[in-house]
Amino acid sequence: MAEGIKIIKGNIVFTPSFGQLEVFESSFILIEGKTVKGIYRELPAEYTNMAVTDYQNTLIIPGFVDLHFHAPQFANRGLGLDLELLPWLERYTFPEEAKYTNIAYAQAVYKQVVTELWKWGTTRVACFGTIHKAATAKLLELLALAGLGGYVGKVNMDRNSPDILIETTEQSLTDTEDYIKATVDRYELVKPIITPRFVPTCSPELMTGIAKLAQKYNLPVQSHLSENAGEIAWVKKLHPECQNYASVYHQFGLFGQQPTVMAHCIYNDDAEIALMAKSKVHVAHCPYSNNNLASGIAPIRKHLDNGIAVGLGSDVAGGHEVSIARVMTMAIQVSKLKWLATDKSEKFFTIPEVFYLATKGGGSFFGKVGSFEAGYEFDALVIDDSSLEVSACNQYSVEDRLSRFIYIGDYHNIVARYVAGAKIEQPQL
Known part of the structure; x- marks a missing residue:
């Protein structure tokens, strides 16, 4: 036998x-x-x-594979979804994430998060934690104890952030390395991931430092890219020397130098798409969040046509559904709106196509998965x-x-x- x-x-x-x-x-x-x-x-x-x-x-x-999930925002599902991204972050998200300095609160919420992921059939997940290393390590531990697979990132934020949710550059780098050392070899299926929140909240010094940590410990990278028009304008003001949003990450070593997944990718220009393809960056398509925060409809067919790997993300709590099956249906629905808006030139998605995105497409970020x-x-x-x-x-x-x-x-x-x-x-x- x-x-x-x-x-x-x-x-x-x-x-x-x-x-x-x-x-x-x-x-x-x-x-x-x-x-x-x-x-x-x-x-x-x-x-x-x-x-x-x-x-x-x-x-x-x-x-199912969820390529973009904000675990500490779980309690905020369904809140503030009549706002756009930046005011939503300020009014709802940052105050909620600040609570995770309290490890008891973090553990209580994260137990529910992990159970919900299991319940809805998410077997692999790329999670954002918060800036708090202890709470983020607890999330990683709970995912591992549940038998799920994933990446969990301690978030980095050292500028343009509220006083309740900001780090010094030195503290951010120190805490990130402490978190990595404590978790990188602890579990087989759940690992740390380098997680700059997005360019506006990360100084050049911080981005340079965490890129070095990604190389030192051979870790992947996750962040956000071109989600909202106001965000993109802000990045351009902060980094006028760069051609586009993607090139900011790239110049600091956070765009494909290690395996990288970027969420949203709604307003990528041709130069960005070319850089994404060349750098083998994955896209986490988050249609619920893109709708809820009035961000836009991502050109996912164009990404795929350019050889970019794409998976799906619930993006809780910008997205209000944990279920990746629900995300699949929304991906089809918004692709039909895109089809109509482009004079029917950009084909809408089919069930076999979104099923691929929800399984093998996202799973490829984890290796031979999906x-x-x-x-x-x-x-x-x-x-x-x-x-x-x-x-x-x-x-x-x-x-x-x-x-x-x-x-x-x-x-x-x-x-x-x-x-x-x-x-x-x-x-x-």
Whole structure:
């Protein structure tokens, strides 16, 4: 008998390439350790005597990836969403994040955050914490204890920030390195990530320093790019020497020198897009937040056409939904508005396309994640969509059942979750 092999059976659906659904009805997926060994419609002879976890007529899909999530803003979901970005930050976000100097408050909220991520099927996440190293380390610990995968960043802010949420440059660098040392080798699936909030709140000295930390500890980088017209004008005023917003990050070593993900990317000009493609920067597309804060509609099709990797982000609490399935539907809806606004020249997204963004597209930031191709880490959701049936007489294809779950299903339909080959039960934190 093969050691370390799991066998799972169901209707297997994934996207090995953008827009291409692969469907294996009533098939077997073999997992060896953490990774997929293969998919078979009939079990090979050497495995026929092994135990099979038979999920019967369920859908088995890759786990959802959230490439942009502000964990400390969780309590603010649904608040201030009649404002634009900068006043929303000042009135709601910064005062809430300042509370995370209190580790007891941070722990209470972060326990709820991690449980919600698990509940809605997010198996990998790129999280912003706050400037507070202890609270951010607690978030990383809770994600790891829950069995989820991700990156968690201690935020850096040393200028243009309220007194309740600002660091000196020296303290920001010291606390960031302390945080990295305490967490970088502690857990296998959850790691630190360098996290300048955005250019307006980070001095040149700070950006230079954290870029050195990214190189020293071989860490990825996450931040925001070209989200709002007022923000872009502010960056131009702060850095008139730079051609555009992206080139500010680039000149300080925070734009592709290490693996990098930038959220929003709504107003990228052609020069920025070229630099993003050359630097292999990932885009976190956050359609809920872009709508809620009246920021705009990102040209995601253009990013993809230029070879830029794209995933989806909930962007809680600019986005009010934790569910990446909901984010998928919003990505389709805003792409249809973009299609109409461009005289139907920029094609709107399809279910297979946004499903790719929610799985393999975002998963690529974490390595071989988000697909069921051989060698990929087995992150999966098992979907029992029987409650969505109106009549037992209706017989839908697996593709249509996937679409229906994405649009009208919820966490009740997720009956099992796997991360890196391990089944993940509800967190007991």
